[in-house]
Amino acid sequence: MPLRVKPGSKVNIGKDFDPRYKPHSLKKKDGVELLQNGIALLADYQRRLAAQDTYGVLVCLQALDAGGKDGVIRHVMSGVNPQGVQVSSFKVPSAEELNHDYLWRYARRLPTRGEIGIFNRSHYEEVLVVRVHPENLDRQKLPEKEKGEGVWDRRYREINNWERYLSDNGFRLVKLFLNISKEEQRTRFLRRIEVPERNWKFSSADVREREHWDDYQHAFSEMLSATSTRWAPWYVIPADRKWFARICAGAVLAHTLIDIDPQYPEVSENIRRELGKVAAELEREAPEGASGDL
Ligand code: ATP
Numbered sequence: 476m477p478l479r480v481k482p483g484s485k486v487n488i489g490k491d492f493d494p495r496y497k498p499h500s501l502k503k504k505d506g507v508e509l510l511q512n513g514i515a516l517l518a519d520y521q522r523r524l525a526a527q528d529t530y531g532v533l534v535c536l537q538a539l540d541a542g543g544k545d546g547v548i549r550h551v552m553s554g555v556n557p558q559g560v561q562v563s564s565f566k567v568p569s570a571e572e573l574n575h576d577y578l579w580r581y582a583r584r585l586p587t588r589g590e591i592g593i594f595n596r597s598h599y600e601e602v603l604v605v606r607v608h609p610e611n612l613d614r615q616k617l618p619e620k621e622k623g624e625g626v627w628d629r630r631y632r633e634i635n636n637w638e639r640y641l642s643d644n645g646f647r648l649v650k651l652f653l654n655i656s657k658e659e660q661r662t663r664f665l666r667r668i669e670v671p672e673r674n675w676k677f678s679s680a681d682v683r684e685r686e687h688w689d690d691y692q693h694a695f696s697e698m699l700s701a702t703s704t705r706w707a708p709w710y711v712i713p714a715d716r717k718w719f720a721r722i723c724a725g726a727v728l729a730h731t732l733i734d735i736d737p738q739y740p741e742v743s744e745n746i747r748r749e750l751g752k753v754a755a756e757l758e759r760e761a762p763e764g765a766s767g768d769l
């Protein structure tokens with residue numbers, strides 16, 4: 476089953492993607508090694524990305540509540556140098572944020588070159604929660620004539636253009652939608668209630684949001700259809716099995732980094748000669764009996 480949403484295709488999330496999908500032959504115990512290998516590969520590529528300092532990567536994670544965003548971040552990024560990663564979580568916008576255009580707060584958290592930025596929720600909330608609960612749009616203080624019917628199509632276009640601008644300028648987008656089933660969300664909520672160590676994760680607001688399940692499925696389908704582009708495609712990750720979702724998320728990110736293929740900068744002949752001289756000086760400074768570099 477391909478995870479990538481073909482640009483221009485019309486998606487019906489309920490029909491086209493199975494949240495429980497995994498290859499028949501792949502078992503959870505094989506998954507452990509696969510993820511470990513993926514994590515090691517990511518760590519290596521991230522070092523090169525930082526050294527090259529030319530490209531940046533922005534991972535956008537979207538999911539319904541209990542979809543597993545936190546777990547993906549915790550596991551997939553566990554091997555990379557924290558200095559090269561910036562995680563930003565987006566909640567209900569503040570008064571200051573509402574006083575700006577809707578992309579402002581996301582633009583402020585973009586990764587630098589050499590960095591991997593992770594958006595835990597992203598600018599896509601602006602066509603998801605805001606669409607499902609239009610009172611959010613009222614709070615955004617748009618001019619009256621800009622709030623009508625066409626607002627979602629306009630936002631899709633604006634988001635596509637923004638992402639194209641970013642990708643043209645060296646910032647690659649990795650857009651992951653963690654797709655869980657309604658039944659899996661139910662059991663995850665129940666576990667959050669039953670296991671005391673998970674109680675803090677439970678919010679009764681999440682259960683109320685669940686009542687809008689069908690509206691969200693519709694908003695996701697529209698979003699995937701309109702914003703999976705050549706320069707920033709969406710990947711729908713089967714997320715009912717956490718371990719498989721993490722492997723997929725790691726694989727898509729790894730694929731992007733392999734495609735960028737960042738290289739350590741080459742040192743010029745002049746600098747290499749200079750380095751040789753400095754090394755010789757440092758050698759001369761060595762105290763009697765010092766062993767080489769340990
Ligand atoms: P977790 O619950 O796992 O800690 P979370 O991402 O669900 O993580 P919360 O603080 O529970 O974090 O929820 C953030 C809430 O903010 C979500 O309900 C989301 O829909 C809402 N939100 C995000 N962006 C916007 C936005 N632009 N407008 C309105 N609501 C938003």
Ligand code: MG
Pocket residue numbers: 540678681
């Ligand atoms: Mg939440």
